[in-house]
Amino acid sequence: MLTAQPITIKVQKTLQTRIGEIDFNDLHFGKIFADHMFVSDYKDGEWIDSRIMPYGQVMMSPATSALHYGQSIFEGMKAYKNDKGEVLLFRPLDNHKRINLSADRMAMPSIPQEIFMEGLKQLINLDQQWVPTTEGASLYIRPFLIGTDEYIGVKPSDTYRFYIITAPGGAYYNEPVKVLVETNFIRAVEGGVGYVKASGNYGRSLYPTKLAQQRGYQQIIWTDGKNHRYLEESGTMNLMFVIDDVLITPPLGDTILAGITRDSVLTIARDWKMKVQERKISIDEVIDAHKRGTLEEAFGTGTAATIAHISLIGFEGKDYELPPIENTIFSHRVSKELDNIRKGKAEDIHNWMYKI
Numbered sequence: 001m002l003t004a005q006p007i008t009i010k011v012q013k014t015l016q017t018r019i020g021e022i023d024f025n026d027l028h029f030g031k032i033f034a035d036h037m038f039v040s041d042y043k044d045g046e047w048i049d050s051r052i053m054p055y056g057q058v059m060m061s062p063a064t065s066a067l068h069y070g071q072s073i074f075e076g077m078k079a080y081k082n083d084k085g086e087v088l089l090f091r092p093l094d095n096h097k098r099i100n101l102s103a104d105r106m107a108m109p110s111i112p113q114e115i116f117m118e119g120l121k122q123l124i125n126l127d128q129q130w131v132p133t134t135e136g137a138s139l140y141i142r143p144f145l146i147g148t149d150e151y152i153g154v155k156p157s158d159t160y161r162f163y164i165i166t167a168p169g170g171a172y173y174n175e176p177v178k179v180l181v182e183t184n185f186i187r188a189v190e191g192g193v194g195y196v197k198a199s200g201n202y203g204r205s206l207y208p209t210k211l212a213q214q215r216g217y218q219q220i221i222w223t224d225g226k227n228h229r230y231l232e233e234s235g236t237m238n239l240m241f242v243i244d245d246v247l248i249t250p251p252l253g254d255t256i257l258a259g260i261t262r263d264s265v266l267t268i269a270r271d272w273k274m275k276v277q278e279r280k281i282s283i284d285e286v287i288d289a290h291k292r293g294t295l296e297e298a299f300g301t302g303t304a305a306t307i308a309h310i311s312l313i314g315f316e317g318k319d320y321e322l323p324p325i326e327n328t329i330f331s332h333r334v335s336k337e338l339d340n341i342r343k344g345k346a347e348d349i350h351n352w353m354y355k356i
């Protein structure tokens, strides 16, 4: 299916742009979508009919298989404008690889690279006025793939639809979060789907998170499904600690999603000659470090916020407060560095930026 010919994308432009409806100085995340969307269909073992069309409502049968059995996967990425007004994506080929990893696990077809990349390029090029230029702002991009058979028997769908929609978003306000170590519910188990971006992973996390929020925390730290001792992820972000000047993060595996931000943060830390450990870390080790005064930082990493600083960790009825977030700390510096690379203000030594 990986054809050598460049794909053709039919383009149907909107008759009336909605760009005037948005206030770029007051952007909220995920509610207003750019003028166009990309769509491609999978049928009889082939990708067909790649097209760009006005963003809008879609008709579907109530028997659409994705709605019933969850063959639904997605990606999250961002486009930025640099000072020259050029539009850049951050590591989009990694998102392409990852959506196909998710597709494999969910018995869905792979998306050829040229469909994913050409779809992205042409869509974002067409809607480039929607890429904000304000400090910290970006165009959030949501590629997703769903099973579309009109059939409620349990089996992999024969037909699929791949969409890309986009939404401008403002600077993510990085207020430090209070997190609760979850020892009852679990996010992922070995042999499960925790390592892929399946929609159901998010659905299942909402109730435990709601309970934690009712207790005054904003987020959950997920623990391993066997003993609830080892820390895995923070909400829908990868989790990192700085203990005794060493950057520690749980190792990748079945239960941890391989975040692109995670990899970028580890790479920059290594560039900066910081000691990095990808290994299991237990709540006992974190509490012990807190007692000894060596727990310097805890934070989540992900595309939406880049870095979410953790100010307090709740565990078994006790709250453990972290040192205040200062400009000098690693998570703050690395967040700035990533912003600078994305905006073309710092050298992109790893070739992460992809010009549209």
Ligand SMILES: *Cc1c(COP(=O)(O)O)cnc(C)c1O
Pocket (backbone or CB within 6 Å): 076, 197, 233, 235, 236, 237, 238, 257, 258, 259, 260, 261, 262, 301, 302, 303, 304
């Ligand atoms: C998407 C996601 C992340 C972050 O991945 P990035 O590529 O850094 O955005 C982390 N954990 C989970 C569970 C996720 O779904």
